[in-house]
Amino acid sequence: xxxxxxxxxxxxxxxxxxxxxxxxxxxxxxxxxxxxxxxxxxxxxxxxxxxxxxxxxxxxxxxxxxxxxxxxxxxxxxxxxxxxxxxxxxxxxxxxxxxxxx
Amino acid sequence: xxxxxxxxxxxxxxxxxxxxxxxxxxxxxxxxxxxxxxxxxxxxxxxxxxxxxxxxxxxxxxxxxxxxxxxxxxxxxxxxxxxxxxxxxxxxxxxxxxxxxxxxxxxxxxxxxxxxxxxxxxxxxxxxxxxxxxxxxxxxxxxxxxxxxxxxxxxxxxxxxxxxxxxxxxxxxxxxxxxxxxxxxxxxxxxxxxxxxxxxxxxxxxxxxxxxxxxxxxxxxxxxxxxxxxxxxxxxxxxxxxxxxxxxxxxxxxxxxxxxxxxxxxxxxxxxxxxxxxxxxxxxxxxxxxxxxxxxxxxxxxxxxxxxxxxxxxxxxxxxxxxxxxxxxxxxxxxxxxxxxxxxxxxxxxxxxxxxxxxxxxxxxxxxxxxxxxxxxxxxxxxxxxxxxxxxxxxxxxxxxxxxxxxxxxx
Numbered sequence: 001x002x003x004x005x006x007x008x009x010x011x012x013x014x015x016x017x018x019x020x021x022x023x024x025x026x027x028x029x030x031x032x033x034x035x036x037x038x039x040x041x042x043x044x045x046x047x048x049x050x051x052x053x054x055x056x057x058x059x060x061x062x063x064x065x066x067x068x069x070x071x072x073x074x075x076x077x078x079x080x081x082x083x084x085x086x087x088x089x090x091x092x093x094x095x096x097x098x099x100x101x102x
Numbered sequence: 103x104x105x106x107x108x109x110x111x112x113x114x115x116x117x118x119x120x121x122x123x124x125x126x127x128x129x130x131x132x133x134x135x136x137x138x139x140x141x142x143x144x145x146x147x148x149x150x151x152x153x154x155x156x157x158x159x160x161x162x163x164x165x166x167x168x169x170x171x172x173x174x175x176x177x178x179x180x181x182x183x184x185x186x187x188x189x190x191x192x193x194x195x196x197x198x199x200x201x202x203x204x205x206x207x208x209x210x211x212x213x214x215x216x217x218x219x220x221x222x223x224x225x226x227x228x229x230x231x232x233x234x235x236x237x238x239x240x241x242x243x244x245x246x247x248x249x250x251x252x253x254x255x256x257x258x259x260x261x262x263x264x265x266x267x268x269x270x271x272x273x274x275x276x277x278x279x280x281x282x283x284x285x286x287x288x289x290x291x292x293x294x295x296x297x298x299x300x301x302x303x304x305x306x307x308x309x310x311x312x313x314x315x316x317x318x319x320x321x322x323x324x325x326x327x328x329x330x331x332x333x334x335x336x337x338x339x340x341x342x343x344x345x346x347x348x349x350x351x352x353x354x355x356x357x358x359x360x361x362x363x364x365x366x367x368x369x370x371x372x373x374x375x376x377x378x379x380x381x382x383x384x385x386x387x388x389x390x391x392x393x394x395x396x397x398x399x400x401x402x403x404x405x406x407x408x409x410x411x412x413x414x415x416x417x418x419x420x421x422x423x424x425x426x427x428x429x430x431x432x433x434x435x436x437x438x439x440x441x442x443x444x445x446x447x448x449x450x451x452x453x454x455x456x457x458x459x460x461x462x463x464x465x466x467x468x469x470x471x472x473x474x475x476x477x478x479x480x481x482x483x484x485x486x487x488x489x490x491x492x493x494x495x496x497x498x499x500x501x502x503x504x505x506x507x508x509x510x511x512x513x
Binding site for chain 1: 125126129130133134136138139140141142143144149
């Protein structure tokens with residue numbers, strides 16, 4: 001399994017394929033401090049008006065802010081709106097040079 | 103996004119409150135099972151979210167698995183609004199009735215306005231339009247504007263173009279009139295009277311009968327010419343019936359008329375003499391305010407002539423600079439005396455008297471003779487009487503005996 005993942009990473013960078021598709025990575029879109037959209041998420045881990053934790057491949061995404069609302073939530077995509085303050089990656093995350101984190 | 107919201111409104115949705123210990127887990131499981139939820143808000147110990155109506159019962163297994171309790175807070179969207187309205191039949195019926203009445207009433211023509219008429223009365227246009235099917239109460243789509251625009255000018259005399267515009271329930275008929283030649287003046291049975299006292303020189307009756315002859319003297323207001331009476335006149339065959347009744351007098355009457363005027367000229371004349379003394383007043387005017395720069399309001403002498411000179415800055419386009427200087431130059435005048443010889447005085451009096459007559463002569467007057475004579479050699483002055491003999495038109499048309507206006511200076 002190890003080399004297989006390394007191979008996929010290598011292929012993705014070689015052919016300039018979108019890494020979120022090939023590597024099962026989240027694609028995060030932030031619009032100002034109003035909205036954050038996470039595609040390819042792993043479920044909602046915690047939701048409070050000032051704190052949203054979204055599971056992503058290999059870790060979690062911590063969004064802090066005020067009066068946050070989950071505007072939409074689907075299997076692939078979750079969209080949080082409100083007054084955003086920070087978006088933080090937490091937990092072990094994939095690094096380009098060590099693709100076999102798992 | 104907008105389309106999604108519109109669809110949700112049309113389909114209707116529920117606002118539900120979810121309570122339980124593992125709300126995030128409830129959400130994750132719900133979306134995993136394919137339920138559509140949106141606009142999720144956390145409120146203390148509960149989750150407020152929106153979902154489709156059909157999903158409400160289907161989502162209960164999810165709730166049971168996550169120990170959550172799902173409760174409807176609000177029902178939103180068109181189906182619920184419709185449901186509520188269904189319960190209010192009378193309101194719906196009256197709303198529908200209102201719409202129908204509004205539509206029905208607005209499909210009739212209520213007003214027909216005519217614009218642009220000057221000599222033609224608007225009523226004739228309205229009547230003609232009604233004849234062609236345009237009148238209040240007619241259905242809107244029965245009005246054939248093209249047809250009316252073509253036919254109306256043919257129907258109404260004196261109209262050359264008609265434009266029809268409809269604004270809602272109002273039809274505006276725009277009319278452009280023909281430039282008609284002036285109608286022939288219906289001549290009243292006119293007679294011709296003398297304008298002033300005169301000696302008739304020429305008389306020419308174009309139509310009618312002359313009452314006086316050349317050589318006759320007439321007083322102002324005397325009858326000179328009269329029209330034909332019925333039967334007396336030769337009636338042209340193409341004349342309208344009424345013309346045969348009586349025809350108006352027409353013609354010219356010229357006669358000699360005398361005008362007299364007197365003038366008095368004293369032998370000692372008071373004449374102004376310029377002394378050469380000058381006085382200058384300069385003022386500067388800014389807007390409405392005047393400032394005296396040099397001099398005072400009045401010159402330091404009793405009599406004087408003034409010459410005013412105004413200077414302002416050149417304007418540019420519509421901008422006028424409201425600054426102006428005025429220079430008033432006073433020239434002193436004193437009065438001296440001049441002694442005239444009787445001949446000089448007589449000449450002056452003659453010219454003055456003649457001038458008075460000349461300005462009052464009517465147009466077309468032909469001066470035949472000018473006579474002057476010294477009336478009385480009063481002490482220290484000369485009085486001259488000038489009489490002018492003139493040949494002029496003395497006829498004046500009128501229906502009644504003409505009343506002489508008071509006219510001064512007539513012999």
